[in-house]
Amino acid sequence: MSVQIRVTLTDEIDKLLDKVAKKLGKKKSVLIRELMEQKLYDLKLIQNSLEDLKL
Secondary structure, three states, rough: OOOOOOOOOOOOHHHHHHHHHHHHHOOOHHHHHHHHHHHHHHOOHHHHHHHOOOO
């Protein structure tokens, strides 16, 4: 199941994400999702959740 969220950005960040997304050949929404997932991984939130599932 997917969930949609709304993110409010400053104009500068929006323009930066546009440039990076174009350079990488990705949609801005995909880039933002990947960045958020990476940050969750960096903060060890994903690893901690997976550890909690182990028996």
